[in-house]
Amino acid sequence: MTGPKILTADWDKPQSWSLDTYRAGGGYQALAKALKMQPQQIVDEVVKSNLRGRGGAGFPTGMKWNFVRKETSFPKYLVVNADEGEPGTFKDREILLRSPHMFLEGLIIGCYAIECHLTYVYCRGEFRESAMARLEKAIEEARAAGYIGKNILGSGLDVEVHAVYGAGAYICGEETALLESLEGRKGYPRLKPPFPANAGGGLFKQPTAVNNVETLANMPAIVTMGGDEFSRLGLVPKNGGTRLYAVSGHVKKPGVYEAPMGISFKALLDEYCGGMRQGSTLKAIIPGGASSAVMTAAEADWASDFDTLKAKKTMAGSGAVVYLDQSVNMAQALANLMHFFAHESCGQCTPCREGTAWLSRLLDKIVAGKGEKQDVDNVHQIARQMEMKTICALADGAAMPAKSYIEKFRADFDALVRG
Ligand SMILES: Cc1cc2nc3c(=O)[nH]c(=O)nc-3n(C[C@H](O)[C@H](O)[C@H](O)COP(=O)(O)O)c2cc1C
Ligand code: SF4
Numbered sequence: 001m002t003g004p005k006i007l008t009a010d011w012d013k014p015q016s017w018s019l020d021t022y023r024a025g026g027g028y029q030a031l032a033k034a035l036k037m038q039p040q041q042i043v044d045e046v047v048k049s050n051l052r053g054r055g056g057a058g059f060p061t062g063m064k065w066n067f068v069r070k071e072t073s074f075p076k077y078l079v080v081n082a083d084e085g086e087p088g089t090f091k092d093r094e095i096l097l098r099s100p101h102m103f104l105e106g107l108i109i110g111c112y113a114i115e116c117h118l119t120y121v122y123c124r125g126e127f128r129e130s131a132m133a134r135l136e137k138a139i140e141e142a143r144a145a146g147y148i149g150k151n152i153l154g155s156g157l158d159v160e161v162h163a164v165y166g167a168g169a170y171i172c173g174e175e176t177a178l179l180e181s182l183e184g185r186k187g188y189p190r191l192k193p194p195f196p197a198n199a200g201g202g203l204f205k206q207p208t209a210v211n212n213v214e215t216l217a218n219m220p221a222i223v224t225m226g227g228d229e230f231s232r233l234g235l236v237p238k239n240g241g242t243r244l245y246a247v248s249g250h251v252k253k254p255g256v257y258e259a260p261m262g263i264s265f266k267a268l269l270d271e272y273c274g275g276m277r278q279g280s281t282l283k284a285i286i287p288g289g290a291s292s293a294v295m296t297a298a299e300a301d302w303a304s305d306f307d308t309l310k311a312k313k314t315m316a317g318s319g320a321v322v323y324l325d326q327s328v329n330m331a332q333a334l335a336n337l338m339h340f341f342a343h344e345s346c347g348q349c350t351p352c353r354e355g356t357a358w359l360s361r362l363l364d365k366i367v368a369g370k371g372e373k374q375d376v377d378n379v380h381q382i383a384r385q386m387e388m389k390t391i392c393a394l395a396d397g398a399a400m401p402a403k404s405y406i407e408k409f410r411a412d413f414d415a416l417v418r419g
Pocket of ligand 2: 171189344345346348349350352353392
């Protein structure tokens with residue numbers, strides 16, 4: 001395995017999650033350094049780092065924080081998205097399990113940078129007994145050591161951290177649905193603008209940065225090495241740092257791998273995952289979670305950064321990469337995905353509520369061998385009609401795979417239908 005280890009630096013150490021282990025490796029020194037800087041200086045380093053949000057959209061973190069800083073309304077909030085609902089994604093829970101203090105240090109640095117004194121970590125209830133139990137223990141350790149609470153490290157900074165649990169709805173990972181849920185209402189995405197970073201759009205209508213767990217866990221490294229050096233860890237301009245790739249499918253060694261941002265899918269497969277399993281030939285790659293457009297084996301040399309994949313009409317998303325072999329019929333795979341999207345649509349928008357359910361019914365019909373060629377065309381057409389018409393991106397995230405599976409693997413669909 002190659003490449004620098006930033007987020008996984010401690011993962012092989014005994015009790016990697018303990019405060020002692022973290023401090024033995026230099027933990028919380030970045031916080032001490034950050035507290036001697038001006039908040040705007042920290043944001044400037046984050047801008048230079050070219051860190052892009054690891055939750056899915058790849059929005060530049062420094063830019064988001066500058067939006068919040070420009071607002072004059074107080075209080076301001078930093079809300080952590082630890083919901084990790086995108087199918088195939090299993091990397092935030094590993095950070096919380098193995099290096100909760102790295103995440104907490106990044107969180108407190110972030111709070112200082114945007115002048116927030118009260119932060120919430122929103123997480124699905126399923127993680128309460130595992131990853132979040134570790135985090136809650138780490139919060140107590142950090143509080144006792146003076147890294148959380150009043151007058152942190154004698155700097156005058158006060159920050160309180162609360163863990164909050166949802167009931168495990170995919171839509172509550174969408175940032176505005178998350179805020180609704182956090183405020184005690186049903187997790188319905190909000191119309192934007194106003195965006196969360198702006199007054200009127202955030203938590204309790206206050207300016208709010210919503211950030212993913214992995215995004216924040218990078219802050220100690222950015223403060224320690226500086227934004228420019230962090231940026232150079234990425235292989236593609238404007239895509240800084242390393243990234244945690246959650247790899248599954250028919251590979252020899254599935255798992256969570258830290259690799260330079262922008263590594264090609266071929267290098268990730270061969271150099272980190274040991275290649276495809278015995279007897280498996282690569283057929284398809286899901287590059288960034290279930291919502292991303294699928295790739296063919298011939299496209300495996302594409303870089304995995306946000307901009308390259310956007311230009312190729314798919315997305316880097318949450319870093320969940322699934323390698324599929326020749327045993328998979330892509331119509332069946334899509335039918336499986338569509339059950340999920342139809343079940344998780346919150347139902348506010350007609351194209352999403354009716355569209356995902358309709359796609360799911362049509363795909364079930366095709367997979368059951370009762371479909372016709374026209375049904376395949378209809379799946380494509382319905383998916384196109386769902387795009388860019390809804391309150392949140394769930395509908396686009398269902399349409400993108402639907403279109404691309406048919407465009408790239410039409411033969412798998414035709415093999416199942418009449419006519
Ligand atoms: C349907 C849907 C589900 C999402 N689920 C998650 C999630 O589980 N975790 C996450 O960090 N972001 C998720 N996002 C992205 C968030 O809306 C938001 O972009 C992200 O939390 C921002 O943090 P970042 O800038 O650090 O990536 C989801 C988006 C959509 C549309
Ligand atoms: S696109 Fe779907 S999930 Fe998003 S708000 Fe509309 S109905 Fe709800």
